[in-house]
Every structure is written in structure tokens, then in C-alpha cells.
Amino acid sequence: MSCCAPGAEMALEVANAASAVPSSDEIKLASRALGGDSHQTDLSVPAVHCGGCIQAIEAALAKLQNVESARVNLSTKRVSVRWHGDEVPALFATLDRLGYEAHLFDSEIQEKDKTLSELIRAVAVAGFAAGNIMLLSVSVWSGAEGATRDLFHWISALIAIPALAFAGGIYFRSAANALRHGRMNMDVPIAVGVSLAYAMSLYETINHGEHAYFDASVSLLFFLLIGRTLDHVMRERARTAVNGLSRLAARGSVVLRDDGTREYVPVAELMPGMRLLIAAGERIPVDGDIISGNSDLDCSIVSGESAPKAVGAGARVQAGTLNLTGPLTMQATAAAKDSFLAEMVRLMEAAEGGRSRYRRIADRVSSLYAPVVHLAAFATFLGWMAVSGDWHRAVTIAIAVLIITCPCALGLAVPIVQVVAARRLFEAGVMVKDGSAMERLAAIDTAVFDKTGTLTLGRPKLVNASAIDPGMLAIAADMAAHSRHPFSKAIAAYGGSSGQPKPLSVREEPGFGIEAVAGGDIWRLGRRGWAGWKGRTGGEGKYGGYGGTVLSRNGSIVACFAFEDAPRSDAMAAIQQLKTAGVSVDMLSGDTEKACSEVADTLGIENFVPALLPSGKVEWIEALTRADHKVLMVGDGLNDTPALRAAHVSIAPATAADIGRKAADFVFLRESLLAVPLAIEVSRKAGRLIRQNIAIAIVYNAFAVPIAILGHVTPLIAAIAMSASSLIVIANAMRLQAAVKTLPEVVQTRRRADTVEVVHP
Amino acid sequence: MTTLIYLIPVALFLGALGLSGFLWALRSGQYEDLDGAAERILIEPDDGPKK
Numbered sequence: 001m002s003c004c005a006p007g008a009e010m011a012l013e014v015a016n017a018a019s020a021v022p023s024s025d026e027i028k029l030a031s032r033a034l035g036g037d038s039h040q041t042d043l044s045v046p047a048v049h050c051g052g053c054i055q056a057i058e059a060a061l062a063k064l065q066n067v068e069s070a071r072v073n074l075s076t077k078r079v080s081v082r083w084h085g086d087e088v089p090a091l092f093a094t095l096d097r098l099g100y101e102a103h104l105f106d107s108e109i110q111e112k113d114k115t116l117s118e119l120i121r122a123v124a125v126a127g128f129a130a131g132n133i134m135l136l137s138v139s140v141w142s143g144a145e146g147a148t149r150d151l152f153h154w155i156s157a158l159i160a161i162p163a164l165a166f167a168g169g170i171y172f173r174s175a176a177n178a179l180r181h182g183r184m185n186m187d188v189p190i191a192v193g194v195s196l197a198y199a200m201s202l203y204e205t206i207n208h209g210e211h212a213y214f215d216a217s218v219s220l221l222f223f224l225l226i227g228r229t230l231d232h233v234m235r236e237r238a239r240t241a242v243n244g245l246s247r248l249a250a251r252g253s254v255v256l257r258d259d260g261t262r263e264y265v266p267v268a269e270l271m272p273g274m275r276l277l278i279a280a281g282e283r284i285p286v287d288g289d290i291i292s293g294n295s296d297l298d299c300s301i302v303s304g305e306s307a308p309k310a311v312g313a314g315a316r317v318q319a320g321t322l323n324l325t326g327p328l329t330m331q332a333t334a335a336a337k338d339s340f341l342a343e344m345v346r347l348m349e350a351a352e353g354g355r356s357r358y359r360r361i362a363d364r365v366s367s368l369y370a371p372v373v374h375l376a377a378f379a380t381f382l383g384w385m386a387v388s389g390d391w392h393r394a395v396t397i398a399i400a401v402l403i404i405t406c407p408c409a410l411g412l413a414v415p416i417v418q419v420v421a422a423r424r425l426f427e428a429g430v431m432v433k434d435g436s437a438m439e440r441l442a443a444i445d446t447a448v449f450d451k452t453g454t455l456t457l458g459r460p461k462l463v464n465a466s467a468i469d470p471g472m473l474a475i476a477a478d479m480a481a482h483s484r485h486p487f488s489k490a491i492a493a494y495g496g497s498s499g500q501p502k503p504l505s506v507r508e509e510p511g512f513g514i515e516a517v518a519g520g521d522i523w524r525l526g527r528r529g530w531a532g533w534k535g536r537t538g539g540e541g542k543y544g545g546y547g548g549t550v551l552s553r554n555g556s557i558v559a560c561f562a563f564e565d566a567p568r569s570d571a572m573a574a575i576q577q578l579k580t581a582g583v584s585v586d587m588l589s590g591d592t593e594k595a596c597s598e599v600a601d602t603l604g605i606e607n608f609v610p611a612l613l614p615s616g617k618v619e620w621i622e623a624l625t626r627a628d629h630k631v632l633m634v635g636d637g638l639n640d641t642p643a644l645r646a647a648h649v650s651i652a653p654a655t656a657a658d659i660g661r662k663a664a665d666f667v668f669l670r671e672s673l674l675a676v677p678l679a680i681e682v683s684r685k686a687g688r689l690i691r692q693n694i695a696i697a698i699v700y701n702a703f704a705v706p707i708a709i710l711g712h713v714t715p716l717i718a719a720i721a722m723s724a725s726s727l728i729v730i731a732n733a734m735r736l737q738a739a740v741k742t743l744p745e746v747v748q749t750r751r752r753a754d755t756v757e758v759v760h761p
Numbered sequence: 762m763t764t765l766i767y768l769i770p771v772a773l774f775l776g777a778l779g780l781s782g783f784l785w786a787l788r789s790g791q792y793e794d795l796d797g798a799a800e801r802i803l804i805e806p807d808d809g810p811k812k
Contacts, residue, residue: 051800074797120787128780132773148765155769 022104024088025264026251030104038068038084043091043102044245048077056098064089076240103245116236119229122167126222129163130215132156134719137215141716153205156214160198167221168194170228184367186411192374193406194220200399211396216403216718223726224411231415231435234422238431242667245654250285250319253278256329267336278328280510281484283320286339288330290315294511295326296485300458301637301657302340303590307460307563308486310511310527320638320657325485326510340638341659347614347642348663358648360436362414365694369410377401380709393711401708403718405701409725413693416733421686424737429670430679437665440649441680442687443630447578448621448647450635451589451599451608452565453655455673458636461566462490472559476551479516479525482506487549487563488514491525513549524552532557565595568673572603577677581684583632588617590639617643634676636660651676682736689736693729700725 022030031041048057054072061070061081066089068082079102083089095102136152144152168191175191178184194217201212252266256275267285270276275291278284284297296308302320311317317330319339336342377398384394415435422432432438452458465473473494480488506516513526524531531552551559575585587608589596596610609620617635621643624631633640633647636656644650644663652664661667668675704721707713786792 051803054797054800055804072797073794074800075794117787120792121784124780124783124787128776132776135772151765155773159773 043079045102126167130219130222186366189370227412227415230419250283253285287334288332291329293328296324298322348645373405397711400713404708409697409729417689420736431667438683441683444632446629447632448586453636456565460563463564464562570672570674574673614639618646621646
């Protein structure tokens with residue numbers, strides 16, 4: 001398809017079976033203006049994977065007219081193209097010719113990750129300071145005395161200032177924020193410990209004291225920041241991979257003005273009453289009524305119905321459905337903000353459930369831990385005051401208690417395990433968007449699945465191929481290759497080398513089927529009533545079935561096709577694994593009872609509820625939650641989105657609707673449904689390791705605190721104890737990497753191909 | 762003691778040099794595409810200087 005004047009070639013597009021490519025207006029809308037008439041367009045190209053790809057893409061794009069530069073980013077699998085002028089270069093056609101599937105990337109999500117660069121800078125500064133202070137401290141521990149020791153302490157104090165200001169700032173802000181809201185998190189004891197340690201060390205330095213804890217306070221920050229940065233990097237990688245998926249909602253639409261002119265208008269500016277032209281392969285942008293044209297609509301992502309719906313003039317269409325076969329003219333009846341999609345977003349916001357009530361393990365632990373530690377330090381101070389009456393000594397020992405209990409290991413215990421677990425899942429094609437998601441997933445006891453697009457692929461599959469005369473099947477496949485209707489695609493999959501003459505001319509009748517003329521015969525593939533126009537003659541009885549799709553020769557039916565929505569690969573195995581893991585499995589669907597019971601029977605699901613509205617799904621999940629179940633929702637459609645949000649934790653496939661992918665905690669990129677039990681297994685293992693790590697940290701404190709209270713802690717002992725506990729916690733977390741190696745092979749293979757399999761549904 | 766007077770500044774200066782080098786590399790975008798940088802070294806440039 002060429003990339004100019006979308007309206008002009010709509011009639012031609014029908015015959016084109018390629019998937020829809022964004023129109024030039026849409027590209028322009030999604031690009032960023034760079035001043036002058038330059039624009040930058042960001043494309044996500046999931047299939048880029050080597051130096052050859054970089055070279056091929058950059059060379060080909062740079063040759064296009066108007067393109068100033070093209071640069072591939074291999075890590076994020078993105079291409080950013082700078083171009084100038086009014087005419088949009090044929091970016092998609094070029095990439096398509098090279099064999100790369102590309103999709104537009106929204107420039108607004110492309111904003112630079114400020115948090116990450118702040119974290120990395122903080123790690124660098126803290127690392128520099130910790131290294132230098134540690135060197136000076138080593139000389140103090142090995143016996144530097146008098147003026148030399150004072151000098152070293154002073155230099156350490158100076159180096160520590162930027163580290164505290166820059167790296168510590170992250171913790172101080174977070175702690176202050178938590179306290180302002182009357183909550184307690186892990187950063188509060190860290191901030192208190194670090195700043196008190198610094199203040200006391202400074203006091204000691206001024207008074208020519210022996211013990212200064214500059215090294216402890218800075219290296220503590222350094223260790224904790226490493227954990228925090230790794231955690232952030234992991235989640236960012238997952239989020240980037242999800243953002244790079246193709247966008248399923250329409251960005252805009254061609255509006256037919258009263259004076260006959262055509263104009264491309266962004267979705268937000270579409271008003272009720274406007275007449276819109278929807279080409280085949282485009283999504284309906286807003287709710288409306290069809291004025292003219294016949295076509296089939298794929299509603300699977302909106303309502304969960306698996307079979308395409310034939311529509312004609314007068315039919316009502318919902319925003320988000322995909323126009324499959326013919327161009328349509330429709331009249332908008334609602335603006336985008338009142339359309340079905342927006343309705344889902346509102347339901348979703350109202351359903352804000354499990355996740356906002358959930359408090360992370362680390363926060364729950366620290367709300368118990370911090371008061372105990374601070375009280376212990378205070379009691380130590382009072383005790384030493386009572387025993388020795390030495391004000392200075394009592395304060396020094398109390399602060400040593402705070403430093404030794406400062407939750408270095410505790411602060412690392414949770415993020416390190418989650419980083420290792422998220423990495424493990426990332427390699428298996430499961431993106432974790434939120435650290436707390438894994439904690440929540442480990443607790444679930446009920447899994448609720450959507451049917452269409454989740455348990456099934458949302459793509460029909462021919463089920464009676466073996467019963468059809470191979471010659472007829474080959475003819476049908478040849479004809480079907482000319483259409484993008486899901487049934488046609490299913491039939492075309494059986495095409496191959498056939499001895500039959502190729503159909504001479506093929507014509508698609510949107511909403512009805514395909515007609516071909518070959519060897520003087522008229523072949524029709526499509527609806528029974530249309531293709532078999534000679535009524536009940538011919539072999540209807542012989543070829544059996546009441547299926548709606550038939551192949552006819554000169555009006556007599558010669559073959560009948562039956563379709564079924566194919567279950568996702570490994571769906572049965574995945575459900576079996578879930579049941580073994582003690583999770584009960586339910587299915588909620590917007591589809592008919594008959595379609596649901598078929599799928600439920602094949603997959604062995606006992607409980608299912610058909611014909612549910614989006615709000616019905618939410619109510620169902622809320623009812624389960626009230627009955628004290630922790631619910632996992634797995635779904636892909638727009639209609640599942642509120643339910644995804646209402647559930648305790650949620651998983652969506654990569655083919656899900658945009659807002660569904662945004663709402664879900666996990667997104668799996670590969671076709672296999674085994675990703676769901678895998679995610680649960682890894683999360684549960686991670687949960688166990690987190691508990692072990694917290695236990696280790698508490699045992700460490702049980703030993704260290706008495707020593708500190710008795711006043712035996714020197715800076716050397718503090719440094720050794722803190723590093724040792726951190727190393728033990730990290731080593732324990734690494735066991736997850738080894739423990740999950742015993743997984744099914746399907747998920748293990750194909751690392752490079754992570755996002756390649758993502759296709760338009 | 763006298764050796765410390767110049768050794769410590771030298772040590773700190775070298776450390777700071779490394780730190781500022783890292784921060785500069787970060788800011789100039791050298792960490793944005795680590796995989797790409799590894800592959801690009803194998804790409805032969807076209808003949809002649811770039812425009």
C-alpha cells in the first residue's frame with residue numbers, strides 16, 4: 001500500500017490482504033515537531049536483532065526523500081527518523097520491503113527516563129565517595145593516629161557531603177513523603193540512620209575523636225542505591241517492551257466534510273454527527289451508525305465475541321472494533337470521550353481495587369521494624385546514661401546501635417530478589433511492570449480467565465479440513481488468500497501447490513464473501529445464503545453441517561467449512577499446572593454460552609460464566625474478593641480492562657487492547673499460555689526467598705544488636721557486619737536463578753525472538 | 762605526612778576524573794544503546810566521508 005491520500009485508494013485496499021499500515025496523516029500526528037518543518041517519528045521495530053538489521057534499515061531509510069537521518073536503537077528495538085517537508089516519507093513501505101514489521105511509537109511515552117538517570121548519577125557519586133572514604137578508613141583502622149587521623153576524618157567528611165546530598169536525597173525525600181502521609185517505609189530508618197551517623201561522626205571529628213562512621217553511612221547508601229537502580233532498570237525494560245507493542249486503538253480518522261473534502265482528524269476532535277470513512281483494516285474510532293457500505297467487524301477485542309459480525313447500512317458500531325473487509329462510511333454518534341473505550345476507562349477507575357489497598361512486604365516489615373530499632377537505640381541511650389552518666393558515651397553507643405541495625409540487608413532483601421525474579425521472567429517473555437505485582441501474584445488462590453483472545457487466540461481455525469475434498473480445499477484456499485477476513489485466513493492456511501488453474505479474477509463482496517471466475521465456472525466462498533444461491537440444491541446434505549461458510553460452484557454448494565476459535569498453544573497444560581498449584585480456575589466471557597462451554601470442555605474448566613458485560617466481570621471479581629479470595633485476572637479485551645483493574649493482580653497477553661496492557665501488572669509476549677503458571681511459580685519462589693532474606697536480616701540483627709548495645713561496635717566491626725549481611729542476602733537471592741531452571745522448554749528457548757511474535761490479532 | 766599533602770589530592774583528583782568521565786558519557790547518550798554499540802563496530806562505513 002502506498003502512503004499517500006488515504007481516501008483515494010480505499011476501494012483498492014479491499015483487495016489488498018496486507019495488514020493495515022498507518023496512513024501518512026496518522027504518522028504525522030504521532031511525530032514530534034523539531035522546529036522548522038522538521039519532524040521526528042519514532043517507530044518500534046521488534047524484529048531488529050543484529051548489526052545487519054541496523055545497517056539495512058538505516059541505509060534504506062536514509063535513501064528516502066526528505067529523510068534527514070535514521071538511527072536504530074538496538075536495545076530498545078526502535079528507529080527514530082528525522083524528516084522534513086510536508087510529505088511523509090514512505091517509512092512503513094520501506095521497512096515492509098525489508099521484511100520488518102513496524103508500528104508507530106507515541107512520542108509522549110518516549111520522554112526521557114529522568115528517574116533512571118538520577119539514580120545512575122546517584123550510584124556513581126555514592127560509589128566514588130564510598131571508595132575514597134573506605135580507603136581513608138582503612139588507613140585509620142590500620143593505625144593512623146593523631147593529626148593524620150583527624151585529617152583523614154576531615155577529608156572523609158568533605159567527600160561524604162555530596163554523596164549525602166545527592167545520593168541520600170533520594171532516601172530523604174521518600175522518607176519525608178512517607179512520614180507526611182503518616183506512613184512508615186523502609187526509607188525512614190535508612191534516612192534516620194544515615195543522617196545521625198554523619199552528624200555524630202562530624203561531632204567526633206571536630207572533637208578529635210577516635211571513631212567516625214563516614215564510611216558506614218556512605219557505603220550503606222551505595223549498596224542500597226545499587227539495589228534500587230537494578231530494580232528500576234528491570235521494570236523500565238519491561239515497560240519499554242510493552243510500550244513497543246503495536247497500538248490497537250485508532251489515532252484519528254478521515255472525516256468527510258459536507259463540501260466533499262476529506263480531512264484527517266485526531267480521535268479527540270471527532271464530534272457526534274461527523275461522517276467518517278473507515279477503510280478496511282482500520283479500527284472504528286468512536287461509536288456510531290453505518291451510513292453506507294458492507295463489511296465484517298472483528299469485535300473480539302471489544303466484546304469477546306469470537307465470530308466476526310457482518311454489518312451493513314444502519315448497523316450500530318462500537319469504538320475499538322476492527323473493520324475487516326470493506327470500506328464503510330459511518331456517522332459518529334458520540335465523541336471519543338463518551339465512546340465505549342472511555343466508558344471502559346471510567347469503569348476501570350471506579351474498579352481500582354486490590355492494588356491500591358495492598359501494602360508491600362518491605363513497608364509492612366519496616367513499620368514493625370523501625371519503631372523497635374528506634375526504641376532499642378533510645379533505651380540504650382537511657383541505659384548508658386543511668387549506668388555511666390557519661391552523656392557523650394551514651395549518645396555514641398545509641399547511634400552505633402542505629403547504624404548497625406540500619407536495614408542495609410533489609411533494604412536489599414526485597415528488591416534484589418525481585419530483580420532476579422523479574423529478569424528470569426523477562427527471559428521467558430513475561431514483562432513485570434511493578435515490583436509489588438510479584439508479591440501479590442504469589443498470594444492468589446483463584447485465576448479468572450477471559451475466553452476470546454486469552455484462552456483462545458481470537459483467530460478461527462478450520463476444524464473439518466480432513467472431511468473436505470482436497471481439490472475443493474485448494475481452490476478455496478487460493479480464493480481465500482485474497483481476503484483479510486479471519487475465516488479466509490484460516491482457509492488460506494491450507495493453501496499450497498494445487499493442480500487446479502488459478503482463479504482468473506477474484507472479487508470480494510464485503511459482508512458476504514469472495515467470488516472468483518475460473519474456467520467458465522463461478523466459484524463463491526462465503527455465506528451460505530449468498531454463495532449457494534440455488535437454494536437447497538446441490539450437495540448440501542452430502543457435505544453436511546449447518547456451518548455458515550461454504551464453497552459453491554455455479555451456485556451449488558460443494559464444500560462446507562466449520563470453524564472454531566483455536567485455543568492458545570499449551571492452554572490445557574497451563575490450566576492443568578494452575579490446578580496442580582492449588583489455584584482454582586474460572587472463565588468469564590462476553591461470548592455465547594455455546595462457544596464458552598465448548599472451550600471450557602476442551603480445556604477442562606468447570607466454572608464458566610457466559611455473556612457477561614464488562615461491569616458483570618467486575619462484579620464477579622468483587623464478589624470473589626469479598627469471599628476472601630485473592631483473584632488473578634487474565635484477559636485481553638477492552639471489556640476485560642475494568643476486571644483487570646479490579647482483580648488483586650492481572651496478566652494480559654501482548655495482543656491485548658492498549659488500555660488493557662496498561663492496566664495489567666504482567667504482560668506476556670509469547671503465544672504460550674504457560675507464561676501464567678510460570679509467573680505464579682516464579683512469584684511464589686520469590687516470595688519464599690524474600691521471607692528467607694528478611695529472616696536472615698533479622699537473625700543478623702539478633703546477633704549484632706546486643707554487641708552494639710554493650711558498646712563494642714567500632715566502625716571496623718560495623719563495616720564488616722553490614723557488608724557481610726548484604727552479601728548473604730544477595731547470594732540467597734541468586735538461588736532463584738538456579739531454582740527455576742527446571743522449567744518447560746517451550747518457555748526457555750528463543751531469547752532473541754522476544755517480541756517478534758507479536759502480531760496484530 | 763608531607764607525602765599525604767600531595768598524594769591525597771592526587772588520589773581524589775583521579776577519582777573525580779573517573780567520576781566526571783562517567784557522568785559525561787552518561788549525558789552524551791553512550792549508555793542508551795549498549796547492544797547497538799556492540800554491533801555497530803562491525804558495520805563498514807560507506808565510501809567517502811558522510812555528508
